[in-house]
Amino acid sequence: MNINLTLIGQTLTFFVFIWFCAKFIWPVLISMMEEREKKIADGLEAAERADKDLELAQHKAVQQMSEAKKDAAEIIEAANKRASQIVEEAKDQARVEGDRIKAAAEADVEQEVSRAKEELRGKVAALALAGAEKVLGASIDAQANSELVNQLAADL
Amino acid sequence: MASEELTTTGYIQHHLQNMAYGKLPAGYAREDGTVLEQATWTMAHTSQEASDMGFMAFHVDTLGWSIILGLTFSFLFYRVAQKATSGVPSGMQSFIEMVIEFIDNTVKDIFHYRSKLVAPMACTIFVWVFFMNLMDLIPIDWLPLAAQTITGDPHLFFKVVPTTDVNATMGMAIAVFLLMIFFSIQQKGFIGFIKELIFHPFAPPTKGVLIILAPVMIAINFILEFVALIAKPISLGLRLFGNLYAGEMIFILIALLYSGGLLWGIFGGVLQWAWAVFHILVIALQAFVFMVLTTVYMAMAFEVDESH
Numbered sequence: 001m002n003i004n005l006t007l008i009g010q011t012l013t014f015f016v017f018i019w020f021c022a023k024f025i026w027p028v029l030i031s032m033m034e035e036r037e038k039k040i041a042d043g044l045e046a047a048e049r050a051d052k053d054l055e056l057a058q059h060k061a062v063q064q065m066s067e068a069k070k071d072a073a074e075i076i077e078a079a080n081k082r083a084s085q086i087v088e089e090a091k092d093q094a095r096v097e098g099d100r101i102k103a104a105a106e107a108d109v110e111q112e113v114s115r116a117k118e119e120l121r122g123k124v125a126a127l128a129l130a131g132a133e134k135v136l137g138a139s140i141d142a143q144a145n146s147e148l149v150n151q152l153a154a155d156l
Numbered sequence: 157m158a159s160e161e162l163t164t165t166g167y168i169q170h171h172l173q174n175m176a177y178g179k180l181p182a183g184y185a186r187e188d189g190t191v192l193e194q195a196t197w198t199m200a201h202t203s204q205e206a207s208d209m210g211f212m213a214f215h216v217d218t219l220g221w222s223i224i225l226g227l228t229f230s231f232l233f234y235r236v237a238q239k240a241t242s243g244v245p246s247g248m249q250s251f252i253e254m255v256i257e258f259i260d261n262t263v264k265d266i267f268h269y270r271s272k273l274v275a276p277m278a279c280t281i282f283v284w285v286f287f288m289n290l291m292d293l294i295p296i297d298w299l300p301l302a303a304q305t306i307t308g309d310p311h312l313f314f315k316v317v318p319t320t321d322v323n324a325t326m327g328m329a330i331a332v333f334l335l336m337i338f339f340s341i342q343q344k345g346f347i348g349f350i351k352e353l354i355f356h357p358f359a360p361p362t363k364g365v366l367i368i369l370a371p372v373m374i375a376i377n378f379i380l381e382f383v384a385l386i387a388k389p390i391s392l393g394l395r396l397f398g399n400l401y402a403g404e405m406i407f408i409l410i411a412l413l414y415s416g417g418l419l420w421g422i423f424g425g426v427l428q429w430a431w432a433v434f435h436i437l438v439i440a441l442q443a444f445v446f447m448v449l450t451t452v453y454m455a456m457a458f459e460v461d462e463s464h
Contacts, residue, residue, distance in 0.1 A: 002176070002206060002207050002209070002210070002211075002213065002323075003211065003322065003323060003326070004176075004178065004209065004210070004211045004212065004213040004214065004215070004323060005178075005211065005212060005213060005214050006174075006213070006214050006215040006218050006219055006321065006323035006324065006327065007323045007326055007327045007330065008327065009214060009219050009327070010218070010219065010222060010318075010323060010324045010326075010327025010328060010331075011327040011328070011330050011331045011334075013219070013222060013223055013226060013327075014280075014284075014327065014328050014331040015331055016226075017226045017229070017230060017280050017284060018273070018276060018277045018280045018331075020230050020234075021230070021233070021276040021277070021279055021280040022272060022273050022276035022277065024234055024237065025230070025233045025234055025237050025276065025279070026256075026275060026276035026279060027272075027276075028237040028238075028240065029233070029236070029237050029240060029252070029253065029256050030256065030260065030275075032237075032240045032241070032242050033242075033253060033256065033257065035242040036242040036243075036245075039242055
């Protein structure tokens with residue numbers, strides 16, 4: 001455990017290593033680390049901004065969606081309205097058509113009835129004549145009695 | 157461990173002796189009987205020779221290992237610094253960065269002035285001292301035995317832990333001390349530095365009759381401040397030396413158990429493991445303490461404010 005020149009040697013060695021570290025190691029590493037720190041800070045800021053943008057976009061999307069929903073509801077409502085309108089119109093038309101058909105049918109029936117009546121009337125006259133002939137036992141001059149028969153037929 | 161006539165005391169002493177290369181005076185009788193005709197630079201063969209060399213000697217192992225470890229530190233960090241990117245760091249780079257950041261934060265907490273030297277110095281001290289202390293964890297006989305085998309000299313002195321050599325720790329402490337004085341004078345001027353030494357802690361009277369007392373006060377102040385100033389590097393160097401020397405000593409004593417048979421050997425193995433684990437804490441802590449104290453002393457040197 002002698003104190004000797006090692007002391008001075010160690011001091012000089014120490015200075016050399018400090019100099020080397022201060023010149024070639026420390027500044028390089030520290031500046032690099034600061035650069036990275038800045039990069040990270042920038043990156044974080046960008047991420048935050050992107051987050052905000054995303055939130056904004058989402059907000060917008062939600063808004064648009066609700067608008068679209070509202071529009072859709074309006075369109076459906078209009079469509080419904082239109083549909084019921086069409087139905088109403090169709091109903092009206094059907095009613096008119098029905099009325100028309102009914103009227104035509106009624107007219108037909110009436111016509112048929114009057115025609116049947118006419119027919120009947122003719123048949124009744126013939127029938128009455130035949131009946132009378134049987135009753136009287138003689139033929140009746142249709143010509144002579146036609147006025148009577150016609151009156152009878154008209155009364156029926 | 158190398159020869160048969162080994163005694164316990166011899167083993168311990170052998171482990172505590174550095175490999176010394178120094179100047180033996182003319183007419184010196186060496187242990188092998190030869191007498192030197194003139195002053196010679198040579199390797200010391202015994203502890204006696206080493207101590208007879210006096211101040212004119214180098215501890216080859218201390219200097220060698222500290223330079224090797226210093227180069228390891230420089231090379232390791234330099235390589236990382238050259239390859240460093242500010243992108244995603246790889247394994248080695250992130251480890252180095254962790255160390256750098258830790259030291260940078262510690263220094264920033266203590267040292268509030270602008271200096272391009274203090275932080276790198278703290279880094280050098282921490283890593284270098286840590287490396288030197290780390291050598292203590294290598295089982296104490298491995299490297300000396302290897303060196304003895306390689307050189308073929310069974311009596312070769314070979315201490316592998318530079319910080320167990322008081323020259324190494326005091327050498328660094330002296331470097332710190334010189335920087336302290338340099339920065340003190342740089343910041344306050346030579347007058348300011350002297351003033352700090354003689355006008356504290358008792359301000360000498362400048363007026364009235366009491367001015368006669370001023371030289372006495374100045375003398376007292378100087379004695380107090382000078383001792384305080386000198387105590388800094390001494391305590392700095394001796395603290396590191398003491399801790400590591402004691403640790404090394406315990407390792408040597410534990411290693412002695414290996415010669416006591418199988419049971420003692422196993423017991424020694426367990427003890428060595430336990431002490432090594434505990435020592436991991438000590439070596440890191442001592443490196444850190446050395447770094448922090450150096451930074452504190454630098455901060456004191458930079459402190460211009462005379463409020464105390």
